[in-house]
Amino acid sequence: MEFKTPLLTIEDPDNLHLCFVLDNKTYALNAKNVLEVTTLPLINEPQKLPEYIVGILNYNDMFINVIDIRKVFSLTQKKYELSNKIIIIKGSESLIAIIVDEVTDFFTAHPSKIQRVMGESFNNIARTFYKLNDEVVNIIDLDVLEETIKKAHFEENTTNYSELFPQDEEALCVLQKRRNDIAKIPVMTLDAAVYGKDQYIVFHLNNHTYCVYSLFVKELINVKNYPVTKIPYTPVYINGIINHKGNFYTVMDLKKFIGLEDKNSEIHHDDLSDKKIIVLESSELKLALLVDDIVNIINIAKESMEVKNDMALDNMFIQAEAFIDNQVYNILNIDKLINDKRLYVDNSN
Structure with a gap:
């Protein structure tokens, strides 16, 4: 699932959101920050990385951190499957990728209908929600997500993520091929402001x-x-x-x-x-x-x-x-x- 054209061509892009699922709960990201959605590839794990970081992905000749969003939200850890999705996101400081259960749909969130969460929710990263067809959709604040990851930079990662990936030979071959495809085939031109950062x-x-x-x-x-x-x-x-x-x-x-x-x-x-x-x-x-x-x-x-x-x-x-x-x-x-x-x-x- 690739976005061959910029999402900004869609009507009302500032309020367009992409939905994804974790443990049967729906979350959303502002779609203008989404560069690509793809299936789970093999992730490079060259060393012990900071908290929340699964490994490193080569994307468009850039190395980006892959985040376990489940751990960021303090959800129960579970093993990855070939059906898991990766969402590659353009943040204010860098590109990041998050692993989710599945990606479902787009929707336009009318600002007047976005509601504030009372109290702290999901480490204060999902501070607003939207009711979509009687379903509550938690909206991710990307700036807060980036700041949370940044603060955990010096915390040692206690999770052995390699054990969460499928281990059978056939699955590993599929993951390897996906990783190679992501590394060698650019899907779009990156924003100059992001690409210009060394x-x-x-x-x-x-x-x-x-x-x-x-x-x-x-x-x-x-x-x-x-x-x-x-x-x-x-x-x-x-x-x-x-x-x-x-x-x-x-x-x-x-x-x-x-x-x-x-x-x-x-x-x-x-x-x-x-x-x-x-x-x-x-x-x-x-x-x-x-x-x-x-x-x-x-x-x-x-x-x-x-x-x-x-x-x-x-x-x-x-x-x-x-x-x-x-x-x-x-x-x-x-x-x-x-x-x-x-x-x-x-x-x-």
Whole structure:
């Protein structure tokens, strides 16, 4: 179910709402914020994510957080099914996706008939309701939903969402195909104001927090799901190669390449199972960066970045620094990285 044309072409778009269902109760979102509705795909789960976040979805070459709206509303957790729907929403700050039981219909909510909920309801996210054919429809306040998710950003997620997905091989193949289709087929042109916000993948190397610009990133994966084949007579920073979707990628230990000491190198010398991989692909090479953990996806405006003429930072492949919420984010110099002569074999002789 895709919206091939902008919903703004519909009469009275400001009051048009999309209905969805959770546990036989009906909720609604303002339709002008809805980019797409699709069936449940396989969700990337590269690491422990903050509260409410199931994982990450590649949509229109943008990485967006997938939210368990059921948990946000403190509803009883239940396993996902192939029939579940994903609603991709354009918020005021970013794109998000929510998992719902089903999507039912559109309706126009006449402002004079929208009523206020007395007291707190669904964490104060559904503060108004509308009576539609004798049915109560709870209307989601998207700004409050975004703020609730943002506040939970530093809370550790206590739910193992991977256990909630179908586990049989046939279902996993269906979910995988859906994920690939969403990633490779744009369904509409994104709003310039949203697309213009620079998204960065945040990852850890020891105690350092790095970011890589998302447009360079093809996918985020767990090492434990992809056996690394070692190659003899390669530099110490090359772990081997992986076969990912029929393509071979060189696995490079970013800490060793940069020159950071691995604190756990003596204890778990060959155990990479807890590591994460950031898959990069350019016209020159296919590279899988081995990192300690992938922790978040954030927007960093160019005005927040500070470029420093510091040789020490340059040696650590830091292009700039961003200071957000009392934390320093090191922006990875991806151009310097992929053009480093150590990644190429000299065939001149």
